[in-house]
Structures are given as C-alpha cells and as structure tokens.
Amino acid sequence: MTAAGSNLNIVTPGHSCEARATEAADAVKAIYQRRAVRVYDDKPVTRDNVDFLVDAAIQAPSAVNCQPWAFVVIQEREVLARYAKEGKQLLLNEPPVIEVVESGLPDFDRLRQMAFGPDFELFHGAPALIVIYATSADGVPDCFLAAQNLMLAAWTLGLGSCPIGLARPLFNQAEVKEELGVSPEWPCALPIAVGWPDGETPPTSRRPAQIVTWR
Ligand SMILES: Cc1cc2nc3c(=O)[nH]c(=O)nc-3n(C[C@H](O)[C@H](O)[C@H](O)COP(=O)(O)O)c2cc1C
Numbered sequence: 001m002t003a004a005g006s007n008l009n010i011v012t013p014g015h016s017c018e019a020r021a022t023e024a025a026d027a028v029k030a031i032y033q034r035r036a037v038r039v040y041d042d043k044p045v046t047r048d049n050v051d052f053l054v055d056a057a058i059q060a061p062s063a064v065n066c067q068p069w070a071f072v073v074i075q076e077r078e079v080l081a082r083y084a085k086e087g088k089q090l091l092l093n094e095p096p097v098i099e100v101v102e103s104g105l106p107d108f109d110r111l112r113q114m115a116f117g118p119d120f121e122l123f124h125g126a127p128a129l130i131v132i133y134a135t136s137a138d139g140v141p142d143c144f145l146a147a148q149n150l151m152l153a154a155w156t157l158g159l160g161s162c163p164i165g166l167a168r169p170l171f172n173q174a175e176v177k178e179e180l181g182v183s184p185e186w187p188c189a190l191p192i193a194v195g196w197p198d199g200e201t202p203p204t205s206r207r208p209a210q211i212v213t214w215r
Helices: 017-033 047-057 077-093 099-103 106-116 140-157 165-171 174-180
Strands: 069-074 128-134 160-163 188-195
Touching (some): 017 140, 047 128, 047 140, 047 188, 077 165, 128 140, 128 165, 140 160
Antiparallel strands (some): 069 128, 160 188
8 A cells, every 4th residue: 555645655554574575665665766956846844843853763772772862843934945055155166076076976076067157956845844953973984874764764755855965064154053953062973954755756777886805
C-alpha cells in the first residue's frame, strides 16, 4: 500500500517476511532515489512533517550513543529571506574553500556558477530550513548521519530536501547563533532545505566506488 503522495509503502504491523522485505526495499529505494532538490513549490511543510523528519534524524547512530545534535527549524518567510541574503553576502565576501574544487566534479562547477549568479537564492526558495548543530565539538560526524536520515525520511513523504553547506558560515556567526538561541560553542553541522518539489529532479551520477584494498 502506498500513502497518497508519498514514496513509501506503508507496511501494517503483523510483519510477515514479505512485509519486512518490502520495508528493506523501501529503505534502499530511498537511498537510490533521494535527490538534492533545488526547486520547490509554495505548499507549506507542516509541523507533523517536521516532527517526523526530526524524529527520523535522531534515530541515527552516534558515538557511545551521545546523540550530539540540536535542531533549529526556520519557516518564517521573512527570516528565511533575510538569512538567504546575509548568507549569500558572506559567500561573496569570502568564497568558501571547498575541497572538491580540484576534483573536477561537474556538480561543483554547477554549484559555483549558481552561487555567484544574481538569481541565486541560498536556500533555493524552500519553505523550511532545518539547521543541525553539533552539541559537542566532535559531534559533527554524528550530525551528518542524522542529516542523511532526515533527508531519506523526507523522501518517503514525497518531500524534497537539499543540504546547504554554503550556509554554514552564516549559521556559525555568533550573532546568528544568539538570535536562534544556539550555544556559541555548537558548530553548525548542516543546514537542510526542505519543501515540496516543484517538478522532477534529474538524476545525478556517481563515479565507480574506489575499493583500494580488499584483503
Ligand atoms: C555537505 C554537503 C553540502 C552541500 N551543500 C550544498 C549547497 O550549499 N547548496 C546546494 O545546492 N547543494 C549542496 N549540496 C548538495 C550536493 O550538491 C548534492 O548532494 C550532489 O550534487 C549530489 O546530488 P544528489 O544529492 O541529488 O545525488 C551539499 C551536499 C553535501 C553532502
């Protein structure tokens, strides 16, 4: 059974082997079909949607189960617009050093062109932004796992998401942290734009996995 508008097969409790296999297939389908969505429509993301995403996020594994994450949810249009503008200005003042710059990834070129164009909007016009902060200095990797959970859970609802690494400098600014009620000690792990996709997102490619050693 597929819930209206969602990508997920809802398996009712009872849990036959077949049902479990369906759940596993759904998880893999989400991994393969999730895309970074950069075009959103205006349909609002509900409180229930956000609760679902954050709850999925916190199911992520973490070192010694320390769960070093905290979330900021921004949905007010004026606040999103102001942060998008301030974040873009920060980038223009100080272009980020991104490690993949030398890797020749076509996606990076596309992102760079986008980021400095006049029409670029840092959050791609998404109606919601969920910013994940690490509550300890070494908690950022755990937060990335939570971020992936959140984005896969979004896909199951038919919601689009996009990690916005370019907004990290903004959300690491002392004044912004203060405004958001975030501890000055917490590094911003990843802001994630969330919203209903407007149209299809084209597939992306992957280079073959490099398995350097297998003994
Ligand atoms: C850590 C991280 C930061 C990213 N930052 C941005 C960003 O600032 N803006 C953006 O549009 N996409 C951003 N992306 C999305 C990537 O560009 C995207 O995941 C990649 O091109 C592969 O596309 P796919 O996710 O649709 O497969 C980021 C992804 C990651 C993992």
